[in-house]
Structure formats: C-alpha cells, structure tokens
Amino acid sequence: MDNVEAMVNVDGIVSALARATIPVMDRGFLYGDSVYEVFRTHEGVPLFLNDHFDRLENSARLIDMNISQGRAELIEEIRSTVAATGATREDPLYVRYQITRGEGPMDLYPTPGLNTRYVIIVKALPSWNEEFYSRGLNLAIPQVRRNPVNSLDPNIKGGNYLNNILAVSAARNMGSDDSVMLNREGFVTEASNSNVWFVIDGQLATPSQGNLKGLTKKHVHRALQEAGMESSESDIHVNELHNATECFVTSATRDVMPCAALRLEDGTCLKFPTGGGEITRQTHDVFSSYLQAYVKNHRNESLV
Incomplete structure (x- = not known):
C-alpha cells in the first residue's frame, strides 16, 4: 500500500x-x-x-x-x-x-x-491495532448521552459529530478505547462511530433505537440469516448488560470487532472472552464469507 x-x-x-x-x-x-x-x-x-x-x-x-x-x-x-x-x-x-x-x-x-x-x-485503508481483534476493544459508558432522536435524528449521517467526540473523549479519559452511549432513559444506542452488539441470555441482539442504521449491521443481519443464525434488534437497557456474555462492534472499516470489556458508569467492569466468544467468532467468520461472495458477485463495480 x-x-x-x-x-x-x-x-x-x-x-x-x-x-x-x-x-x-x-x-x-x-x-x-x-x-x-x-x-x-x-x-x-x-x-x-x-x-x-x-x-x-x-x-x-x-x-x-x-x-x-x-x-x-x-x-x-x-x-x-x-x-x-x-x-x-x-x-x-x-x-x-x-x-x-x-x-x-x-x-x-x-x-x-x-x-x-x-x-x-x-x-x-488504515489498519486497526491487531490487539483489537486478538484481544478486543475496551469500551466505557460515559456520562455523555446520545442526542435525542427528536433533537437530531441519528439517521442523518452528517458533519456535526460533537456529541460523538465528547463521548469518545470521555471514554478515553476513563482509560478505554471507545464509548457506548446511552440515551436519557438509559437504553443503549451505539458506540461513537459503530454499532454495538451483545449476546444476552444466549441471544444476539443490537439496539433498535437511537442509532444510525448501519450498513455493516444490515449486512451482518443478512449474512447471519443466510447462515441459519438468529439475530435481532431490540431495546437494550443498561441494566440488562449485566447478563451480557459477549459484545462486539460493527462498522464499514472494522467489520466485526470483538470487545473485551465494558466499563459502566458506576465503575463496574464487565469482562468478555478474549478475542470474542463463540457467537462473536461465528459472526466474524460468517460475515467474512459473505463479503467474499459479495465481492465475487460485484466485480463489475470495481473502481480500479
């Protein structure tokens, strides 16, 4: 490169x-x-x-x-x-x-x-720190709340990122790599610039409200469905995270990136399997195969 x-x-x-x-x-x-x-x-x-x-x-x-x-x-x-x-x-x-x-x-x-x-x-394409995949991201929930939907629709992918900047800056000051933002009612929305997923009581879910309709998220859902795996979008309250056993984020540049820890506002630190648990690893592999098939079927769109 x-x-x-x-x-x-x-x-x-x-x-x-x-x-x-x-x-x-x-x-x-x-x-x-x-x-x-x-x-x-x-x-x-x-x-x-x-x-x-x-x-x-x-x-x-x-x-x-x-x-x-x-x-x-x-x-x-x-x-x-x-x-x-x-x-x-x-x-x-x-x-x-x-x-x-x-x-x-x-x-x-x-x-x-x-x-x-x-x-x-x-x-x-910038390379992410390999430890983010082999170990996982350290996430934190800052006091900064996600803008209300009726204030600034999260589906506007726009140039004003102050809300996200304040959140990720607060998370870094807490010693973490990235933030997970809650809304004012305490429901999970998204990370600073990626969608966040959790395995709770054995079920893979990602927040349904207050977040950008991520395209990687959309295609991860589709890839999992084609592979016969279940995933859903639902309201996830911060109190439910104590039952989470796995966590990962998705975005256009990260694909499926595991999370190793999530620090809550009260200082509690939730730990997740190093490099991702079983469902996280399966999701990563399924999506990688899905991307390979996508590229094969869209050669005519090549920019090079």
Whole structure:
C-alpha cells in the first residue's frame, strides 16, 4: 500500500491531501452542514456502494438538502480520484465522500437553492491495532448521552459529530478505547462511530433505537440469516448488560470487532472472552464469507 497516495477531489479538482482546500464560507466548514458516507474497497470493489448512496440521499432529505450532483456523476468522480492515488486491486482503500450545502451568507438559515459542494477523500485503508481483534476493544459508558432522536435524528449521517467526540473523549479519559452511549432513559444506542452488539441470555441482539442504521449491521443481519443464525434488534437497557456474555462492534472499516470489556458508569467492569466468544467468532467468520461472495458477485463495480 506504499504506492497509494492520498488524494482529495473538491468539485472536480483533484489534488494531494496536503494541498486540498475548501472556501472558509462553506457551510460544511462553518456549521457542519453536510452529509457524508464512508466505504472501503476489497479487491477494488466498493462494498455496498448502492446502499451507501441510498443512505447519503436519505440523510440529505432529512436535512432538506437538494444534492446538485447526480449519483452517476459522483461515482465517476470517486473513480477518477481512486485512479489518481495509483492504487491497484490489491490495495484496500478508504473512501469518504461528503456533500456540503455549499457557500452562502454567514447565517444559520440555509439560503434556498445553494449549489452543493462535494469533497471526496481516498487513501489507503488504515489498519486497526491487531490487539483489537486478538484481544478486543475496551469500551466505557460515559456520562455523555446520545442526542435525542427528536433533537437530531441519528439517521442523518452528517458533519456535526460533537456529541460523538465528547463521548469518545470521555471514554478515553476513563482509560478505554471507545464509548457506548446511552440515551436519557438509559437504553443503549451505539458506540461513537459503530454499532454495538451483545449476546444476552444466549441471544444476539443490537439496539433498535437511537442509532444510525448501519450498513455493516444490515449486512451482518443478512449474512447471519443466510447462515441459519438468529439475530435481532431490540431495546437494550443498561441494566440488562449485566447478563451480557459477549459484545462486539460493527462498522464499514472494522467489520466485526470483538470487545473485551465494558466499563459502566458506576465503575463496574464487565469482562468478555478474549478475542470474542463463540457467537462473536461465528459472526466474524460468517460475515467474512459473505463479503467474499459479495465481492465475487460485484466485480463489475470495481473502481480500479
């Protein structure tokens, strides 16, 4: 991956990461007024590309943003940015594409009819600390609560991440790797930028409320169903976590990552099997096979 140069595309202008700029009056910079998606490639194939665009367009609808660029145009711009990196099919890539509402007056109210700006970042896929897979993440529940759904819909994958930043910062200060956020009623929502799963009383479940509809989560459910394994989405109260025997997180860049410990607000530390328990390991293996089949069936979408 040493041959992959990180490149950025801002409204069709492709440049090296260190030289890329956007105007200071851009609303994405000023107010976090933007939506975005992140996917990775495997053997050149973008994972779940259409799903990512569906979610991007839904995020835009939820904030009343009309995207000026069409899906086909954005895919071609992503493709040209990938080409500029020098990547081959053997190079797994991290691709982030962001749509800002564009430039307008310095006013919170978004002037109707602004032309949206796109920013595409392509770089080599970062490697997670191997201990996160062999040992597992250490998670913590901070005092920071997830924004209420009627305040900021978690299905807006947008550029304002202060809630998540405060949560993960608090968790790091507690000596953990990442946070698990509760809502105001004490129900589990999600980790700072991934979905969280638990095995409770032998049943695999992930929270149903207050979290982003994760695409990896969606496809893990589908992979498990195809493999004849059960999983569900349900309300999980923090008090139920004392009965949890396994825990893992899922995201576009992590796949299935086991959790070794979860520190509760009262200082109690729940321990989980090193490297994941039986159901976590099965889920990891099932999803890995599912991804291999997906890539095989979507070779025609390769960006390289």
